[in-house]
Amino acid sequence: MLTELVPATMRLSLLLLLGAWAVPGALGDRGFLSATAPHLDEEEKYSAHMPAHLRCDACRAVAYQMWQHLAKAEAKLHTPDSRGRQELSESEYTDVLDRSCSQNWQDYGVREVNQMKRLTGPGLSKGPERSISVMVTGGPWPTRLSRTCLQHLGDFGEDKIYEAHHQGQEAVEALLCGGAQGPCSVEAAVAREEL
Secondary structure (H helix, E strand, C coil), rough: CCCHHHHHHHHHHHHHHCEEEEEECCCHHHCECCCCCCCCCCCHHHHCCHHHHHHHHHHHHHHHHHHHHHHHHHCCCCCCCCCCCCCCCCHHHHHHHHHHHCCCCCCCEEECCEEEEEECCCCCCCCCCCCCCCCEECCCCCHHHHHHHHHHHHCHHHHHHHHCCCCCCHHHHHHHHHHCCCCCCHHHHHHHHHC
């Protein structure tokens, strides 16, 4: 058998190349894990808009990216304001927020977690995952995230978003995604479950 001819450290690499996962030493090297790409429905494949069940995740991704871009831009400043903060001018933060929406969004995609499709990428993880999964990136997701970002920028305005940024990442997320009608509100969650 192939596993008898190959050292344990090479088995993992070899099995990854073959498209399967094995944990050397676990279950006598006979325990295999496999993962398949999530099955996307017609809306998830072809709609120009973010599907309703993914809007909360999309909003959280947008909030994270806006906060991250603003924090990086402020870190590049050399002179703090009177309160000791690095403060961007209106034209600078407007430009930074526009760039945060026009980025390529290639680090985001969809995967299935506990039989639910979820948007995945920077700022969306809530700790280590206990299982393996396949993430589908590219396709319509970058355009949908960019549109979602621009929509939030238009709805809330650069000034309000920058003001929330000074209170922290959670404040940006609360502004964009919370509230009674926000995509992460309880009412929105109930509406998603009814779909």
